[in-house]
Amino acid sequence: MNDTVQLPRWIDVGVLPVINLLLALAVSGLVVLAIGESPSEVVEILLYGAFGYEEAWGYTLYYTTNFIFTGLAFAVAFHCGLFNIGAEGQAYVGGLGVILAALYLDFLPFPIMMIVAILAATAFGAAWAYIPAYLQARRGSHVVITTIMFNFIASSLMVYLLVNVLRPQGSMNPESKQIAEHLRLPFIHDMAASLGIEIARSPLNLSFVYALICSVLVWLFIWHTRWGYAIRTVGANAVAATYAGIEPGRYIIMAMMISGALSSFMALNEVMGVQHRLLIDFTAGYGFVGIAVALMGRNHPFGIFLSALLFGMLYQGGAELSFEIPTISNDMVVVIQGLVILFTGAMEHMFRPRVTKIYMAWHLRRHGQEAA
């Protein structure tokens, strides 16, 4: 009712998302109960699986890396008022850029390769985002529909390329050649080993650090540059943007291309860091998780980091879960993901009136006392 009343920031970005998250988890708990398992046991296994041993941490953070990238990608577009549902496709095509660079420029030394790979991912991912962006900016085609379409088109394109072009002669799997040993992103456990620290093997690699750097860069870009300011203006009020001389179309394209590039950095983790080759469907739905991550993280890099960690935990713990309880598969995590998007995204306003009321009552009482 009274949603014009301004709630303090800590309620807005703290309490409300947490309530919604708890509700999502509670419903997930009911689902667990319904299929005849014990939620507390599930939570225990999830937590153990995610953090209970050294390797688990590595896996958790490895998944987190992907989610940071796709979460940031969604957030940047969202700040411009756009729903980029195309992270899957953009990351997929970005992976093509990475593998092409790694396979065809394999003479480059690693440090240069790293830059080249980042540029290649950027170029391919951004290019794939450019078309829907252009259509939205200049022809008014709704970016939600076009990015969904572009996910499918990317999938067809990549299957074609993997099956007919990139697959080495005689191989059965539609996947590319392995990239040269010296071009792979170093694993964190190897890096630690070279410093004399022994940690368990896991797919966690240097791209995690890059994800953190990207988070900071996105934060700086969105809130501390005039382009970020322009993007936020377009997203919040396109008419005001035009009034200010900020041409919305230009920034729609800019935001979408940055978004596409960020999604495609996921390929650095997967292709250069872990699989060392381009696999079919390597994006594995991480792009969609990015939506949940960004919505839960309130489109702020720090929030995104936290919710990416949560989802990393769910993914890793979920894998453990399916090992331990045969009746619960990894799909439990997908269910939780769906519920989180539902409650923190689609129904985010459900509790606002109630919380507002409680807050107002509390506020009045406190101030009443002060006055007395």
Add this chain to the structure above:
Amino acid sequence: MHGAGETGAVQPAIELRGIDKRFGAVHANKSIDLRVEKGTIHGIVGENGAGKSTLMSILYGFYQADGGTIHVDGKLCVIKGSEDAIALGIGMVHQHFMLVETFTVLENVILGVEGGAVLRAGVDRAREELKRLEREYALDVNPDAIVGELSVGAQQRVEILKALYRGAEILILDEPTGVLTPQEADHLFRILETLKEQGKTVVLITHKLREIMAATDNVSVMRQGEMVAHRKTAETSPEEISELMVGRKVLLHIEKGEAAPAAIVLEVDNLCVDTLQGVRKVKNASFTVRAGEIVGIAGVSGNGQSELLEALGGIRPVTEGQVLFNGQDVTPGHGVDAAELRHRGVAHVPEDRHRMAMVTGFSAKEAAILGYEDDPAYQKGIFLNWHAIADATEHMMSEFDVRPNDPNLKAANFSGGNQQKLVLAREMMRDPELLLVGQPTRGVDIGAIEFIHKRIVAMRDAGKAVLLVSVELDEIMSLADRILVMCNGSIIGEVAAADANERVLGLMMAGVAPNEAKSAEGHHV
């Protein structure tokens, strides 16, 4: 007559008692009482945001009142939704039309009273009934035309038909003439007369005192959510009503010296502006604005002033013609946009601050750099220098007395007047050579109005050129040195401020050529 009560006295068609309504922090209606006699035309006047539409929407069941009672024909009624109002014989023509543009006139009319689950029979009956109504009230529209393709006037007739088709005995019209040409307005008033003769009751909301004086039997005045007075039209005067409306003597006088116009700053030559749909909104406008003068543009809203201002601000593409700023071509398009104009020294305060001048989710300091975000003073390398921006914002806020003076507060949390002052500060404190300003005091309290007017005059005295668009004649007359009047997209004439009075301007705004208007005034008793 079925309205007779037990006492035998004629009951009022509508009686509202103590209607109260809040929208969040806004108290739109404060315990309002209103009596509308049967078979009369009852006017309601009030400034923008006074709460007129809210009150009528409550009567029509569109909003629910927080408190108060509604009596129709003397009976206490609970109106939970529009269907209840319709059942009570209330019809309403909303300020923003409630039509389905992709539907035909007929479909719009029968929506909600289709007369059966399958359309066919109902449609045929409606067609007949519509013919009858059209004849009776001279409401000519083609029932099979697509509503979106009709003129505004015809769309309004569809709205009236809708109400009559539902058997409305009480018809509410919310600012019906704001968007009409004078001819269409005349047509409308003839229709209203006919309705009255048929015994129907009409409630007419308008800003235009002329219409009140000409068409109504009674008038009620609202101000800032309160009902401040009821008068018989015959026993009041425009002066009294306007004073009641704004709560003060109308012609607020600005201490203002002689203008000292210098070089031409803005030269507009034969400018034409079309909407995206291809409707010509500005027709061959030509005029100049010199340094050190305020040029006012007067006109009924919707006559092209908004589009003209937006085009000059670089927001709207120009179809034809040329704009020169200090002798240089700055016609929007061809590389000139709002940003470029700002670089050259054109500041622009748009008419609609919520829609255009502000991003309500932004903090004050973010709002304070809108349009100037690339100013080198606000940069530190590639980053924005938020410290400098906060300082600059604080300075702006104290200069223009924006309260509270907190650059970190969300723009939405400032009251309307303070938001407006922040926008004015942003644009005026850049020391522009040309200030384009639309409705500078809309929704602003009296103290602030005075302050804003002074600042505008000060700018003029500092040798800047000012182009002022306002629908408030008082404002135009007290600020402008020269007044251009726009009607139906054309500038139909110019009046020196000294020669201007409400009547001449009013006639010109209605499309009467300037010389005729002046002679007409001569004959006026």
Add this chain to the structure above:
Amino acid sequence: MDNFELVILLLDATLRTSTPLILAALAGMFSERSGTINLALEGMMLGGAFSAATVAYYAGNPWIGLLAAIATTVSLSLLHGFACITHKGNQVVSGMAINILMSGLTALVGIALFAQGGKTPSLDHGSRFQPITLPGADAVADVPILGSLYSELLSGHNILVYIAFLAVPAAWWVMYRTRFGLRLRAVGENPGAVDTAGIGVIAMRYRAVMCSGVLVGMSGAYLSTAQGASFLQDMTAGKGYIALAAMVFGKWRPFPALFACLLFGFLDAAATRMQGVVLPGIGEVPVQLVQALPYVLTVILLAGFIGRAIPPKSLGRPYVKER
């Protein structure tokens, strides 16, 4: 085997593959015409397919399965409505949430019930919708051209195929010839007009998404109990999105949407048969190209290169009366 016969067979397959698209596209149309974006078609279809297969398996009757599917999808559309109509949530987000939720939930429940990796057990003859031979089909089968048109192409489909094709004129009639349709279209264009005409906007929109639920439920049931014989994880494989694309391609109108579905179904049927096939003179046509064609076409349409698709005016906007 002459070419005519091959074409007939391909068209026959087209009818089968486009059936779920038609039902889902009509479902999308009812929802979107009322102003609610329905990205959740994919997830609802999945939920419908799962419920149909599961219940038909236990009940041994496809009709009960169909009812279960409809019950599921209608509940899902009520959930969608609760989020976007009642709580004014973002319709795109709600749709995505339902898609993801159902993708997980169907598999999870499937594993819990049957422990077959998310599949449901194969349905026997009596638990599935069986082909119907139209009267006289066998008799006229040998009449050249018309006979095979009738007996091969028109006859021999299951009941849901016929329902889907009859649903198109029915939907048109409801949309354009009934009070309900008039109000539904109006509420998607200008809910304010509907409200002031004394009709409840919220109720109207709920009814529309429920219609959507009924249709998409049939579409899901078709997949698992008519075309297939069990539910499989993610068996819709993007059909919900294709249906959405077809609806957009058909400019939110029943008959054009039907033709879009037939086109997309045809492309699907053709692509299925083209894997690894070398066409004389052309060589191996990449099936991926054919598979991507519906999406490419839809994008081209949306870009306004082949006519303009104008969505309902208030599509995607929750109805807010008091700010």
Add this chain to the structure above:
Amino acid sequence: AEIKPAVVYDMGGRFDRSFNQGAYNGAEKYKADKGTEYRDFEIQNDSQREQAMRNFARRGMSPIVAIGFSQASALEKVAKEFPETKFTIIDMVVDLPNVQSVVFKEHEGSFLVGILAAMASETGKVGFIGGMDIPLIRKFACGYVQGVKYANPNAEIFQNMTGTTGAAWNDPVKGGELAKSQFDRGADVVYHAAGGTGVGVLQAAADAGKLGIGVDSNQNALHPGSVLTSMLKRVDVAVYEAFEDAANDTWKPGVSVLGLAEGGVDWARDENNDKLITDDMKAAVAKATEEITSGSLAVHDYMSDSACPM
């Protein structure tokens, strides 16, 4: 010795009624025979292969049997990390000191069912439906074609592949659709080598009153009377033996190729297809089996030169 065996299935899962299910049956049989518990895992996406194997290895499970060629690169990585753990991979060769590779001569088994198909066909038209379009499946197809032609040189053979990605293993609707199209063109026996997709093929055959031929596991019972036979690929045996050898300490790394002679491939006879197999057919197949095992008849292996002579 005590063993803690584990199985990692490929996509499609342990109940695909085909390839993976064969592995499951083998493991279950071992459990029933020896009372040894085992762990297994169904892959949902590619990054899980490695994780699953590593997870098992870390818990000290051994031997770890990976089902399917797609597991090769993951297995290679994990096997290097856990040199003490025994790994067995089916359908692919991984050359490491702790890996045992089991491959089959599918072309030989397919040859036999090809003979049966040709002899059972009344129209002289038979079909083949493959899963993912890869050399391994073309190997099935090529053996089948040779068998059909061996029995009936004039026979016409329709071939379709379901797709090019892993999804092609698990798309019964498309499988059914392809089978229908082959029946419509006149085929009356259709052999599938398509994993879970084949369920749809056999279903379509049963619906249309035609004959299907199963693959990998014995699928005769799926639609009794409608499945002519099944080409058995004894993944169950391979899994069973891997467990048993490990328990007996006779597990050896290296490649083992299981053909007709080794009992690695076969065709299925049981009460479900008794009536479908005539004595003539039995005789013809027995003769061919004899010739192949003795080496007098060589069935061409598609994968040896990426070509099929037919």
